[in-house]
Amino acid sequence: CAACIYVACRIEKCPRTFKEITAVSKNTHMVIIMRCFKVIVNKLGIRHHTMETVKPSDYLDRFCKNLEFSQVGTRLAKHMGAIASDKDHQKQWDGKSPVSIAGGILMYVSQISQEDRHINVNTISSHTGASISAIRSALATIQKESDSLIPAWWIEVKQEAAPKP
Structure with a gap:
């Protein structure tokens, strides 16, 4: 669920860091969120133009x-x-x-x-x-x-x- 929030934030162009998502997630480690993020992006076929690279x-x-x-x-x-x-x-x-x-x-x-x-x-x-x-x-x-x-x-x-x- 935390990885879904991360993906949604990226798609809506209001990115949050993995640390921020981890801080508000209960009993979830950042590494697990990162892995799930990759799986979600691959399985759903989310393209890079939908989810632009995060910039400073x-x-x-x-x-x-x-x-x-x-x-x-x-x-x-x-x-x-x-x-x-x-x-x-x-x-x-x-x-x-x-x-x-x-x-x-x-x-x-x-x-x-x-x-x-x-x-x-x-x-x-x-x-x-x-x-x-x-x-x-x-x-x-x-x-x-x-x-x-x-x-x-x-x-x-x-x-x-x-x-x-």
């Missing part, structure tokens, strides 16, 4: 709300998530979980956004389910790619907020 941007709105990010921080995270989910940027993320990438984006935003500095890696990890090391690994990649991920409007916001001499 799919999680960011919910994570930002749960972590109480500022409006500007949420906007920045969603923008970065959309770019990171774009096919042109996929290579950097090979082998990384979309949840870890989303966690890395949130960590980066919390470091550069004055309103969101109170949000730390431990808090992000507990809300996303990504490990601290996975978030830090994604953060390192994001920092290298930050020039292509930061929008022009963010630079203007930072300049407006800077103290005038």
